[in-house]
Amino acid sequence: MTEEKTQECWKWPEYRHTMPEMDWHDAKIVTAGVDVGSVGSKTVIMVDGELYACSVMRTGGVSEETALKVTNWALEGTGLEIKDIHYVVGTGYGRVNVPFAKRTITEIACHARGAHYIYGPTVRTVLDIGGQDCKAIRCDEKGKVLSFLMNDKCAAGTGRGLEVFADLISVPIQEVGKVSLSVDQEPQPVSNTCVIFAKAEALALLRQGWLKERVAAAYHAAMADRIVDLLTRVGVEKDLVTTGGVAKNVGVVQRLERLLGVKPLSPRMDPILAGAIGAALFAKALQEKELGLR
């Protein structure tokens, strides 16, 4: 997890947003979820369990500053200050660095809760393919985690692996998925899941005269196979949703659909907020518990 690499991986713009026509002044419970990831940090402010304001920015180096910065940015222009928030939950890789959080909850649980909010209550399986890891989560109708799997050792099947590969065939990472779909016939997937070896295999294929599109297809096919293997461990139940940077890669997503026979749902807002949303919802539940409302 290096600063250099996080800057390279950062592909989406930083932003903040306040929902128009929402007011916190009459709210019973104002909560915040702060998700400090290794690449991006997000804060979500919720008013009685509805999204009110949010911010997304690059993490840079993880520190206590990060959590403060992203949260203050979310609050900008709202008239709210951190001290006005009833309950703050921290999550994500850097959750220990949210000093003003009353509690920390893992990103797994927050992701599942957040996914329910973003995609709807029918979500039962969440697949998060990030830059450096892969998470598969099974949840119930309330977004409670039933089973999960985290795979963060091996670059194969992660955004990092895709980057290495995209570099190899000189295609920008945002295009590589589309490129992989421009084949008439799906080739055999590369046999090596290890990125290092897959790279060598891809080089050999290119030398044999394979077109970029075909090599891309072979690599994406292997990636999809690998992700399905992981998913099968926890089992796939409809509805399935995908989050994380790699979820934006159509080459992977379409192949997953084909292999699983399930079409992932479309989000009604930026899925990158899933963790922070889940954290803010947990904060609401925890506040209600404290007030004896649960």
Next chain:
Amino acid sequence: MLAHYGYKNGSGDYFIIIDTDKCDGCGKCVEACPYGVLELAPNEYDIEEGIMVTVAEEQRKKIKYTCAPCKPVSGERRLPCVLSCEPKAITHSW
């Protein structure tokens, strides 16, 4: 909740699976493991507080190697963590 800790890489699938519904936080497995793979931690998965067993963060990426000495190629396999767990909350995928 079934928590799978570990990874899949080119050489195989390596996961330690802890069933947190069965785990009563007794900590016997933590003591039984000769390599410090397991540890007790607060339940950060739900609003309910509680203790549960988890795979230590720094161990998750290398359980294939750390657990290797307990998995001899030949001879009886006796995983101290699995054997020490009465409610049978721990399983290894390999």
Next chain:
Amino acid sequence: MIAAGVDVGAKFVKVVILSDGKVLGRAKAPVGFDVWRSSSDLFENALKSAGLSRRDVGKGVVTGMGRKTIRLRPPINADEAVSEVIADAAGAFQLVPTVKTVIDVGAEEGRGIKVDQGGKVKDFVINERCAAGAGTFVEAMARALEVSVEDMGPLALKSTKTIPMNAQCCVFAESEVVTLIHSKVAKEDVAKAIHDAIASRISSMVLRVGVERDVVLIGGVALNPGFVVPLKRELRVDVILPEYPEFVSALGAALIATNI
């Protein structure tokens, strides 16, 4: 009788020619992109250097990752193909008759082999298909450190500090090395950490077959002194390094050929 052993590894092809069990010649070349070409060329050249031609060779055995690909390819036309485990054991036993544990670390695979008094394979464990468990890791890290592979070992041995390496995967380890260098960590300390990591992985695997003396280390990575030191430390036992460790598998194949 002239016997030949060809070991087609992931990175290098090795050939050993024996005459009545004594080594007549050894040759090594990179596999490159064309396994057929590089293997057959090397084979021919090795024979030529020994003043022989294919006709003079009585029996030939191939081993290594690419053995099935090149086995019947002329001029090799091997009589048999054997697995690396068998070849390793045969070669190591010949060089060190008291061997009980053979550790072979190549470019892409690491192996731990248990042999009995007669040199027969009892148990084995293979660490395959993950670059982090073999020589490719050292190579990739050498690139990240901007030193040559040959310099990695001596560089590591200069270090007196132990620093932990978190990343297990080759790809992530590369990024970690870059970060460490940027945080002004001395190159030799990083090099040591890299060797410690790979030695730790290999020794955990070997522990699965159990470590029994005498332990013999072979394969290309055995040439790396920076690896041998932490390996001995992790295994808590002395390790015998035969001469020409990267040729032991090919030697084993040639010995098997002798006894066909």
